[in-house]
Amino acid sequence: MIATDATVFPSPLGNTSVRRMVLEIRELGFDSIVAIGQTGWEIDGFTVIGGTLVREPQVKAVINAARANSSGTGLLVVNAGNNGFNRAIIQIKGVHVIRHLHKTEKNSFDHIIARMSAENHVAIDIDLRPLVISRGIWRQKTIQRYKDIIGLCERFEFPLTLSSNARSVVELKSVREMVNLASLVGIAEPDAREALAAIRGLITPCGPVQVVG
Amino acid sequence: MKPRPPTMRDKRRYVLARITPLWVCPETKSLYLVVQEAITSLWGDAMAAGIQMAIVYGDNEFCIIRCRRGCEGWLETALSTVSCVNDQCISLRSYAVSGTIHALKRRIEKCRKGPVPDARELIIGERIFEAYYFPGQKVDVLEKGFKSRELLFLTETDIEEM
Known part of the structure; x- marks a missing residue:
């Protein structure tokens, strides 16, 4: 996978069918998407990865979702909460991505959680939708928060993902647009492209070294 | 005022942007206003003045936006933040950058999807x-x-x- 949009919401969560999303996003330079509420499938080299989103800030809900996704074919995405919640979910096996950190309190993602995230190989999602939709102080706060996360990422090297969070064809972004928007929060182009390709490593993480022969 | 000789003029770049969805057909003035708002809110008044944005061509599918040379990256980023025009959802996706309008119009002819079909x-x-x-x-x-x-x-x- 060269470039993956880490979260899109096809119908019934959005107004676009998953087939249409595939047609459109392929033209925009992606070769895979994570479709929330869909099952995974592949067509002509394009991969749709099924995604499960846990919105409730309850550890029990996350554990249940991780159990349901025990086959590991789908991506488990969890909305961030307060510091204690984030610290708990990062240790649950099967959680792949934590998103919406910009909506939480400032102390909800500190250097300890950043280190745990790197150790457990849990990615932090940079949702680009607030940079497009919001204006003024709200966008400034989001950029500030993302820059804070990027600073921790440079230090602890936890995986990052980039998502358009699109619910419609109109909200989809091309690879070039995503790289441009990521530059607003201090992500350089090589790092942005690495973040777009990070999903593969989350689903099939590298195992321990095996001696062959 | 007498126009400056070519060597003394500011160098320009032209950005070709694709309008989605095709049937929205926004007017050039509405496009100018939303792009100007996007640039100003993202980069501020001083930078917006430096970019010197202008819409030089627009149809239902493509528009060509002029800026000062060296500012095309900022303009492209600002275009990504355009989300609606006249209360209709829209996206302006930067497609190509060139030094001449002529080159972009040739590009438009190559990749045009055709007229909007009847409903x-x-x-x-x-x-x-x-x-x-x-x-x-x-x-x-x-x-x-x-x-x-x-x-x-x-x-x-x-x-x-x-």
Whole structure:
């Protein structure tokens, strides 16, 4: 996978069918998407990865979702909460991505959680939708928060993902647009492209070294 | 005022942007206003003055936006933050950058999808929609009516399965 949009919401969560999303996003330079509420499938080299989103800030809900996704074919995405919640979910096996950190309190993602995230190989999602939709102080706060996360990422090297969070064809972004928007929060182009390709490593993480022969 | 000789003029760059969805057909003035607002809110007044943005061409599918040379990156980023024009959802995706309008117009001729097709009536359940069929099995479906018209982006396969 060269470039993956880490979260899109096809119908019934959005107004676009998953087939249409595939047609459109392929033209925009992606070769895979994570479709929330869909099952995974592949067509002509394009991969749709099924995604499960846990919105409730309850550890029990996350554990249940991780159990349901025990086959590991789908991506488990969890909305961030307060510091204690984030610290708990990062240790649950099967959680792949934590998103919406910009909506939480400032102390909800500190250097300890950043280190745990790197150790457990849990990615932090940079949702680009607030940079497009919001204006003024709200966008400034989001950029500030993302820059804070990027600073921790440079230090602890936890995986990052980039998502358009699109619910419609109109909200989809091309690879070039995503790289441009990521530059607003201090992500350089090589790092942005690495973040777009990070999903593969989350689903099939590298195992321990095996001696062959 | 007498125009400056070519060597003393500011160097320009032209950005070709694709308008999605095709049937919105925004006016050039509306496009100018939303792009200017996007640039100003993202980069501030001082930078917006430096970019010297202007819409030099626009049709239903493409528009060509002028800026000062060296500012095209900022302009492209600002274009990504345009989300609606006249209360209709829209996206402006930067497609190519060139030093001449002529080169971009040649590019437009190569990759134009064609005119907006006529709307066909489509009935889903008890509701009546207008369906625009585009090449590549894409169908944009817009509910008929005056208030809260539902908009769906589907494929021909999706409609057959309904």
